Amino acid sequence: MTEPERRLWQIVRAGRLGFKFQRQVVLAPYIADFAARSERLVIEIDGETHGSDSAYDARRTADLEARGYRVLRFTNADVMTNPEGVARTILMALGRDPESPLSPTLSP
Template identity: 35%
Template sequence: MLKSKIQTELSINGIVLKLNSITNLPYQPRLKERAKALRRAENLPEVLFWTEVIKKRFHKIDFDRQRIIGNYIVDFYIRALGLIIEIDGASHDDKEVYDKIREEYLISLGLKVYRISVDDVMRNMDLVVMELEEYLFKEYGVEK
């Protein structure tokens, strides 16, 4: 089981986010090396997004990259919110059935899945960040 600290409070611009930390997610140790390889592969859109949220400290929210959940490896995971962030590009073409089964499984665990297109990451990171903030307000926001 992966161990990381759990954030106890999150807020964006004065709006507190409801936490939805899902504990005891299924984990397949056999995928550990694959997840490491994916991190080392340095997929450009994922690296750009990762750099944006880590180096600029996106509202001090902790992100995991290439997180194993069940039999799947997700692009990014915010443990405190139970939120998966997927960067969708050409690798998802012609995989609609697989992606649907995968997403239904992840949702069945109580998780939410937020998708960002590769084109958006490559062309307009400011828009990506703004839309992610708006999604977090809509799905998790509670005004003080």
Template identity: 45%
Template structure:
């Protein structure tokens, strides 16, 4: 899948790669039985791009989104058209989301209660 990236995926990847937004993103990463187009594990953020065929996969996407959300991930969804026509706006939205995203804190070591 990485080798067959669409033009919008290539454009967005150029903005996300090499920690350009201050966080590491990976492409086509597994999350349970599903794959995320772009994933920032540190912020538990998934970015999905929807192409023309998205209308035919709505129920599949809903199941995948529900599973990923149950694992604590936030999902941002953009259309290929959004990326092609407004890449700056898409990147700005991702930056804002990253700034607001907080990974779930780990429980205290040894199981002691925090007061």
């Protein structure tokens, strides 16, 4: 895993956000960086090279959405510089209130 992937894994692993996430999930013909299958949520981390692949990313997202998945995309910089904001965005996408005292601690 890249460093941003490791950092995001620390946020979502072991049900820390209240849902089970897996890494490198095969959703043929794609491999999602992370997914919560029960919630039909895919999380992608886009590195510096993704800027030139925006058309491919858009097609991939559209295909996954057509199959009932929601797709969240974060840049490497998002994960590295704002992990709490990333976690809050994921919690909101999962229908959880990030301000709730029931929300898990967001630090690894």
